[in-house]
Amino acid sequence: MPKESAQPWTLARRAELMNPSFIREILKVTERPGIISFAGGLPSPKTFPVDAFAQACAQVLRSDGAAALQYAASEGYGPLREAVAAMLPWKVDPDHVLITTGSQQGLDLVAKILVDHGSRVLVETPTYLGALQAFTPMEPQIVSVDSDDEGVRVEDLDGKAEGARFLYVLPNFQNPTGRTMSEARRAALSARAARLGLPLVEDNPYGDLWFDAAPPLPLSARNPDGCVYLGSFSKVLAPGLRLGFLVAPPAIFPKLLQAKQAADLHSPSFNQRMVSDVLKDGFLDRHVPTIRALYRSQRDAMLAALAREMRGLDVTWNTPVGGMFLWARLPAGVSAVDLLPKAVDRGVAFVPGAAFYAEDADARTLRLSFVTASHEQIDTGVAALAQVIREATKR
Structure with a gap:
């Protein structure tokens, strides 16, 4: 033996x-x-939308099969990046859009490039469990900011924002609480964060799922240079595609791209082309x-x-x-x-x-x-x- x-x-x-x-x-x-x-x-x-994807699958393989099955650019499929930029409610340069393998990867990339051991990271009370999982391995000091039915209580930032790498927020139909940040609170938070020099990481996987009226303008639209915006196709198309996106300012986009390259080279090219095909002609x-x-x-x-x-x-x-x-x-x-x-x-x-x-x-x-x-x-x-x-x- x-x-x-x-x-x-x-x-x-x-x-x-x-x-x-x-x-x-x-x-x-x-x-x-x-x-x-x-x-x-x-x-x-x-x-x-199974039928729509069946048609898109056949179309992509017929018209662009070799490229769809090949390695691709880390930034993402160009037409899909353009489609993302066009569907957002503020002027976005497609060059600032990074296609991710689900918005969860976006959280991981943000943590990798912005968080060091002991860095202060601010979150809502309560907050998305998946974000806590993404941030924790980077060994930050995660600090909860007081929150109410409208989200973050802006006055609680003054004692906690100094030295913080960012504040992570889900303004629309938040996971887990389902609450939505009001227009007044968004305006106040955006102004206070800018004054404090506090970057915002805005996660918006549910924003299209409103019942009576669309939510107010995103925080990222108010201060694009001070925000990273995360979005997803999981809730409006299908989670099995594992496709999301982020919009980041030029100051940090290259580092997010490098982190993406190290993680998986690129998100599935075939899936990106299928989604791009499905999105055409106003499908959403x-x-x-x-x-x-x-x-x-x-x-x-x-x-x-x-x-x-x-x-x-x-x-x-x-x-x-x-x-x-x-x-x-x-x-x-x-x-x-x-x-x-x-x-x-x-x-x-x-x-x-x-x-x-x-x-x-x-x-x-x-x-x-x-x-x-x-x-x-x-x-x-x-x-x-x-x-x-x-x-x-x-x-």
Whole structure:
């Protein structure tokens, strides 16, 4: 028998800081038969334009197959960069657009070029878990900025912005809370950040998914040289494409490009050409309204179910005006983490809100996604959740 050798691998410090996604772990539980899941941040597969992509696939292979299957420029496919620049609500030079492998890669690239060990990074309270995962391996000091129903409380920046590399914000239908930053708050934040010399990283994967009115102008439109803007095709086309984009000022674009080259050379050329083909002739203008109508209907179903089933339970929740998520808070003394396994036993899953806090987590909060469940599943799932909360409060 050969002698067992010692473990030869020594992990880097940044690897020790990497943790599995709490949400991904929960999603494994939701794969059990019969579970009604309000947990995932997944778009509804009903919204995927399969026929449009079937036609685009054939067209790309027929007209440009060799190039589509070849290595490509790291910046991205030229016509797609031009399409991105044209669809944004302010004047954007296509040369400032970088196509990324999902907007999550954009967060990773930003962290790699802007964050050193010990750097201060500011985030909303709460904030997107995926951003915390992207930033943490760079060993920053992540600082939460006080936030309310309109987003970041601008006055809290004065004591925290000094030396910060950037403030990360999701102004539109935020993940996890579903809240939207008002026009007044955006104007105040943009002005205060400029005065403080604080760069903004604006993440906007949900901005097109409004229900009644489009959200206010992006922060990046107000101060392009002081912002990085992240966008995604996952929520308006399909997440399996793994395509997103960022818009960055000339001062940092070359370094983001170099980080992209080191990460994956380029995002899938074939996928880029397919998306470019699908986007032509105003496809999104016809397609996205169908997503909005579906998601609004499901939001309304969840709001109605909550109002009916949570009566008398001291549970509170917000009314998102777009996006995919609703934020709720349990009665005093009830922990969402402790409640989750009991809810799963009753056939319903959600995401405890504590995972979305950089510090001082509120254990009573939870995120509910309403876009992948039918009206009937929403009614059944919310009723089951209410029963579990009722039993927890009695105990």
